[in-house]
Amino acid sequence: MQLPDASALRMPRVIAVASGKGGVGKTTTSINLAAAMVNAGQRTLLLDTDLGLANADVMLGLSPRFTLSDVFAGKCTLADTLLEGPNGLLVVPAASGKQHMAQLSAQEHVGLVHAFSELDLPLEVMVIDNAAGIADGVLTFCQAAHDVVVVVCDEPASMTDAYALIKVLGRDRGVQRVHVLASQVADAAEGPALFAKLERVVSRFLDITLNYLGAIPRDEWLRRAVQRQEAVVDAFPSAPSAAAYREVARRARQWQQPTGPRGHVEFFLERLVGQPAAPGSRTP
């Protein structure tokens, strides 16, 4: 019997991208983080859990033939939903029949476990683009992930809603650490200032560690990339936002490697089905 190579035995690093308030830049962050990971040689899958107007597949110019809803309806296999994005980035489009993946039943999650395990993908990274807010499904995806990135921008509602999200993640879901990414910043001082503001209240009232992941400048090149339905890291690699996203991806690659015997998406979905995890049972 041929043994799989060591990298295939590693489980994928699962990164959930979330925010309190909508429209701050989660989908932009998810596609650019995923694209930057792929460009750095990491086999990456982007799971779109939010059926909004600006879906990840729309932003990448992909046209889904099937979604997860079709898998549940028995119309196709999971492999049929996989779209191939730029440079081999794999994209699972948002389910069209459901408002949110959040509304999937536990049974449907179990179905997914089997379906994903059949795919046998040797993934290294999985990025989950979430809906805004603190819906149950968002919390579950964040809980199932190894790392949670909370995107904020310089608006009072973004900050208060981010605090509310971080609070429930820590209190109800046993999340111990959250990475904060400042989006659409006007200058170099804005990101650290937003982080300091959040950190002040979080360290005072919550038992959760915040890590400053960095800042993405407000960037006209990024808007142009959106119009071209491309990730800015691919369309305009020398744009300021592209450099910032590459730096975010570089930092994310330095996070502690998840340990475990398997290297399949199955692991991620099993975590979902197995929830709620007791605090402290998460890895790392």
Ligand SMILES: Nc1ncnc2c1ncn2[C@@H]1O[C@H](COP(=O)(O)OP(=O)(O)OP(=O)(O)O)[C@@H](O)[C@H]1O
């Ligand atoms: N760094 C940036 N510079 C300029 N525009 C940006 C930047 N980041 C995001 N945007 C723009 O802001 C808008 C919202 O971004 P995006 O769709 O990524 O947010 P979201 O958090 O996913 O929203 P939703 O909560 O609706 O899912 C988009 O039009 C996007 O092009």
Ligand SMILES: [Mg+2]
């Ligand atoms: Mg979005």
